[in-house]
Amino acid sequence: MNVLIFYSALFCYLLSALSYLVYLIYNKKTVERFGHYTLLAAFFIHLASVVFRYLQAGHTPITNMFESLSFFALCIAGFFLYLKRAYAISSLGCIVLPAVSLLLIWALSYPTDIRPLPVILKSYWLPVHTTFSFLGNAIFFVSFLVSIIYVIAEREIKRKKSLLFSARFPSLETLDSINYRCMSYGFPFLTVGIISGSIWAGFAWGSYWSWDPKETWSLITWIVYAILIHNRLAIGWRGRKTAYLMIAGFISILFTFFGVNFLIGGLHSYM
Amino acid sequence: MQIVVFGLNHNTAPVEIRERLFFAESQAPHLLKTLRDRGIRESAVLSTCNRTEVYFCTDNADSSLAAIKEVLEKHFDVDRRILEGYTYTFRDESSYKHLFLVASGLDSMVVGEPQILGQVKDAYRMAVHSNTTGYLLNKLFHKTFNVAKRVRSETRIGYNPVSISSMAIELSKRIFGELHNRKVLVIGAGEMSETALKHLKKEGLSNIFIINRTFGNAKKLAEDIAGIPYPFESMSDLLGQVDMVLASTGAEKPLIEAGLVLQIMKRRKNRPLFIVDIAMPRDVDPSVNNIENVYLYDIDDLKDLSQKHLSDRLKESELALGIIDGEVAAFSSWLRQSEKNPLIAYVIDKAEAIRVKEFRKASQKLKNADEETIRNIEALTKAIVNKLVHPHVTLIKQDSDREISETIKRLFTPDEEDEKDLDNRNEGQ
Structure with a gap:
């Protein structure tokens, strides 16, 4: 049942992604409105499917690849909706929504059935640790996309040869200020995610920090973002340099999540 | 009836000549009224720093043209040779094609510049206020705004800035x-x-x-x-x-x-x-x-960017020309249709004249009303007149019965004098 709802959410996301792509080309306000409302619908249907799965399973549904990717996508969609209220950034929909849709399609390539929760994950820390970590990662994913656009648009304006790319996207200052906002929300979430994970590890494995690859990489990620915040606040780094570090930070997140799950293994590789 | 344009622009006349033939908006009503007194029933004048043009409808193009030249000669105090040497005259299809091109910014010095549409709109508004537009010019200008809008939205002609x-x-x-x-x-x-x-x-x-x-x-x-x-x-x-x-x-x-x-x-x-x-x-x-x-x-x-954007616009202007050619063909066939039946033009013209007169009376009384209210009232009058006129037009189109035509003609002819006018007009066809 939750998977069925999930499919209808995916359908709405695809519809929204499509309309944002059409909006990018034809710049029609009505298309943008349609994309916005289908996105709203998609988000709430998706949220419903996660809640439904939670009720069915009896535990927080972030315990395998399907559930993780789905929850990650949900966080991205939610955060994007939040940003849309604060900035005129509809044009970013043509990148964020295809990304969300792809994540969900990818999620479907994994088994979607509900399995009993492994004993080791049975803890009150499971929802805290996973929710905060994924929220943080989702926020940094958005800033990753924003940074890529920033780097390309900034390069275009500096090189003075054409203005085709930057015409389609928000201004440099808007992108930079979104990055700043992502930083100030994402970093606390990431920090809480890591600390809660550590406390949980203390309970479950008897040691708060055991230099398992995932722990190590999440620390590296944390340090990258810490440097970013320090440089922004203390030295006044802005614009391109911030964008580069944002991209580096997200690559580190990707490695923490996928690299460790698929390549290295370790205590965290449940999925 | 024939639509004709007479004028000059930045391609045909240097700036010294254009300056001499430029007139400010405040002078337009006087000019339009003079033209009407000379027997040109429908006319509109457009003057910008790059062009001065007179659009008019006439039954006899040559005599009207002569009249216009005379009026302009006097008004601007210029030599007749200037009016002959630096100007152009387009008739029929090429006249409204020209207007479509002008309004879409394709005839502008900087291709695709957007101000010209506003200037064309001003010219039309001025003519409406001076009561020198009728059935044909009304239709033509509304069509023109439509075409210009289409060109703007369907091509990227005005997309990248050039100044x-x-x-x-x-x-x-x-x-x-x-x-x-x-x-x-x-x-x-x-x-x-x-x-x-x-x-x-x-x-x-x-x-x-x-x-x-x-x-x-x-x-x-x-x-x-x-x-x-x-x-x-x-x-x-x-x-x-x-x-x-x-x-x-x-x-x-x-x-x-x-x-x-x-x-x-x-x-x-x-x-x-x-x-x-x-x-x-x-x-x-x-x-x-x-x-x-x-x-x-x-x-x-x-400047480099401007050059690049300008060449983008020129590429787009080919697309725009396609749109305009299609619209010209459509307008021509509409015109032929309406010429076949001058009664339709007559009915719409009369109804519009009544509407304009009554609306003007009402708006004088409504001095305190804000612009939006006035606009709404005008839209209301238009809607009512259209709804009332539409069945007559349909009837004329469907039925060529002489008796019905006569009845409709009588319905829209308030008094003797106007009736004579209609007779003259029918003879002229």
Whole structure:
């Protein structure tokens, strides 16, 4: 049942992604409105499917690849909706929504059935640790996309040869200020995610920090973002340099999540 | 009935001639009334710095043209040879094609510039106010606005800015987003700054600081555009505060060197700085563009971009020509249709005349009403008249019964005099 709802959410996301792509080309306000409302619908249907799965399973549904990717996508969609209220950034929909849709399609390539929760994950820390970590990662994913656009648009304006790319996207200052906002929300979430994970590890494995690859990489990620915040606040780094570090930070997140799950293994590789 | 245009533009006449034949909006009503007195029932005049044109409908093009030339000759006090040598006349299909091209910006000096549509709209509004438009010109101008809108939305003809100041604005929007509450520093109080600033002002900049070697000139420009003059020495301070710099001094050597900007950027905590250098020789050292978060455009950069955008527009204009050709064909066939049946034109004309008269009476009484109310009332009158006239038109189209036609004609003919008018008209066909 939750998977069925999930499919209808995916359908709405695809519809929204499509309309944002059409909006990018034809710049029609009505298309943008349609994309916005289908996105709203998609988000709430998706949220419903996660809640439904939670009720069915009896535990927080972030315990395998399907559930993780789905929850990650949900966080991205939610955060994007939040940003849309604060900035005129509809044009970013043509990148964020295809990304969300792809994540969900990818999620479907994994088994979607509900399995009993492994004993080791049975803890009150499971929802805290996973929710905060994924929220943080989702926020940094958005800033990753924003940074890529920033780097390309900034390069275009500096090189003075054409203005085709930057015409389609928000201004440099808007992108930079979104990055700043992502930083100030994402970093606390990431920090809480890591600390809660550590406390949980203390309970479950008897040691708060055991230099398992995932722990190590999440620390590296944390340090990258810490440097970013320090440089922004203390030295006044802005614009391109911030964008580069944002991209580096997200690559580190990707490695923490996928690299460790698929390549290295370790205590965290449940999925 | 024939639609004709007579006029001159930047292709046929040099600026000295165009200047002499330019008339301000306030002169238009008089001109239109003179033309009406000379027997040209429907006419509209369009005058911009690049063109002066008379659009009119007539049964006898040659005599009307002669009348127009006479009127213009007297009005502008110009030699007949000028009116013959620098002008063009388009009739029928080529006349409305010309109007479509003009309104879409395809006949403009800067292809695709958007102001012309507003100017065409003004010309039409002026003609409506002077009561010199009728069935044909009304239809033609409404069609024209429609075509121009189609060209704008279906091609990218007006997409990229081409003038130096509109490009500077576009660029600053790419960097800062909205320009509300942004500050700009103007270095040099030349004429260049003034035109660029007038454009910028419209975007809602909060503060305009002006410095100049001669403080008096800074003060004078500041008064003209509501800016704040500062002594030249405060340049480095101001550079720390503003978002945008517009430099156009006559200085021999660069005023702003990379070293200075580096210092300033530290003070600004790297807040982006957009510098437009329209001075020749340049006021800002080109290497300033290499500094992080500083964007420097000089006059050549802007000109290169402008060239590129202009050639994009020319490519788009082929697409636009296709649209216009289609619309010209459609309008021609509509015209033939309506010519077959002059009664339709007559009915619509009469109804419209009544509407305009009554509406004018009402709007004089409604002096206190705001513009939106007036507009709504006008739309209401139009809607009612259209609804009332439509069944008659349909009936005329469906049924060529002589008796019905006569009845309808009588219905729309208030008194004897108008009836004669109609008879004359039918003979003329």
